[in-house]
Amino acid sequence: MGNTQLSAAKKAKNDEFYTRMTDIEHELVHYKDHFKGNIVLCDRDDLFESNFFRYFALNFNHLGLKRLIATCYSGSPIAGGEYQPSLFDDDVDTATGRHRRAYKAVVNVFRDTTGDGGLDMDDIRNLLDSGENELTELHGDGAYGAGDFRFRECLELLDEADVVVTNPPFSLFREYVATLVEHDKKFVIVGNQNAITYKEIFPLLRDSRLWLGYGFCGNVAFFGSPYEDTAASVTHLDGHIRVSGVMWYTNLDIDKRHENLILCRRYSDDPARYPHYDNYDAIEVSKVRDIPEDYWGVPITFLDSYNPEHFRDPGHHRIQRARDVRRRLAGRRAEAAHRGESEVRPHFHPASSAIRAYSCCGIQ
Secondary structure, X not given: OXXXXXXXXXXXXXXXXXXXXXXXXXXXXXXXXXXXXXXXXXXXXXOOOOHHHHHHHHOHHHHOOOEEEXXXXXXXXXXXXXXXXHHHOOOEOOOOOOEOOEEEEEEOOOOOOOOOOOOOHHHHHHHHHHOOOEEEEOOOOOOOOOOOOOOHHHHHHXXXXXXXXXXXXXXXXXXXXXXXXXOOOEEEEEEEHHHHHOOOOHHHHHOOOOEEOOOOHHHEEEEEOOXXXXXXXXXXXXXXXXXXXXEEEEOOOOHHHHOOOOOOEXXXXXXXXXXXXXXXXXXXXXXXXXXXXXXXXXXXXXXXXXXXXXXXXXXXXXXXXXXXXXXXXXXXXXXXXXXXXXXXOOOOOOOOOOEEEOOOOEEO
């Protein structure tokens, strides 16, 4: 999907993209211990369209879930009401033919209801129809519409849950993460790589309150979406759009977070390889594989390999955003100009990445 179209989707608040089951399975296999005995919330996930709900529903017994909660709308941009007739037959807009209400679904039990010896989504549907599991309509509170993660009923469901797993709208990513943090929730969610640089997100990464999961292959995801795929890449998947720079964000402890990054270069062996910033004691490193072990600045992709136990910083913070460093140094330049001192040269090499080491960093 082209950046222009993705930006338009975000601006229109119409960026509901459906994650593939294979991508969900590849990531969540690393979190199984975190789900056992817990209540999982899949927020804003259509019951028979969202692969998040499908994954947890079909693996309800295998994962040992205590309860599965999902908030959803009756109908989706992809399937409409095709997969939901027995649940939402009374909920059709006569003008558009689309379903329109918000619901919460609560799965407390998953068993064979058809007698075929297997477990599938038909059993989920039957258990919801029978009342053994719950399907309840949600109502807006005036400030927010029904089903909005910020409205009262959804916040109550959030407080009830132990772990949140979903793909929130990228346009609301900042606010969604802030809500999860405010309510002290564990989570595994999908987001854009650029979120790393957000002023609301970066402090969480810096302070080890949030980190990156195992990720998508090449940080590229294919989502089910009503949009046409206009990506320039030759790699396409029918019925999906290709979006670059997509990552998993989590605050659940995983093995990857404790893996040391193997560093094979030293700055002192070849200083000419690394351009130095003016008026700031840091160097430009454009690729993770070129990070020297003795003195460095890093590209944004470093955070995919960041292990806080492996790196230490003699300064107050481990890492900080480049834009925050620029802002501080710009203040110094303004103060110098006020004192009548000569113009300070630009602080950064034109090649810019999203984060820098706070100071000289080394290996513990």
